[in-house]
Amino acid sequence: MATTHPTSLAGFQSLQEAAEAICNLRYDSLEELLRHIQNKLYWDSESDYQRGREKLSNALEDASELVAPVILAIAAAWQISKPFMLPPPPPPTS
Numbered sequence: 546m547a548t549t550h551p552t553s554l555a556g557f558q559s560l561q562e563a564a565e566a567i568c569n570l571r572y573d574s575l576e577e578l579l580r581h582i583q584n585k586l587y588w589d590s591e592s593d594y595q596r597g598r599e600k601l602s603n604a605l606e607d608a609s610e611l612v613a614p615v616i617l618a619i620a621a622a623w624q625i626s627k628p629f630m631l632p633p634p635p636p637p638t639s
Contacts, residue, residue: 571630572623576616583612 557563567578590605 572619572626576619576623579612579616579619583609583616586612 553560554563557566567575570578586605586609590602590609593605594602
């Protein structure tokens with residue numbers, strides 16, 4: 546049975562717009578997002594392996610592993626830019 550995966554992200558007119566919004570995150574937040582993506586790819590790989598989809602599982606596992614150097618590079622960018630960042634605004638009060 547085929548599953549449905551979305552081809553767009555809610556709240557964005559295009560994937561390019563979504564990518565720009567994601568890349569505009571502060572680098573520590575971008576690092577966190579990339580770690581979540583890495584974990585999701587890994588668990589999807591495990592799930593597909595359990596379903597007998599070995600090729601798909603291997604491809605997703607490879608993708609998960611390839612995200613690691615990107616995470617390290619963004620973490621390095623955060624350490625460089627961190628001293629120049631303004632503190633986040635306080636949460637709104639009710």
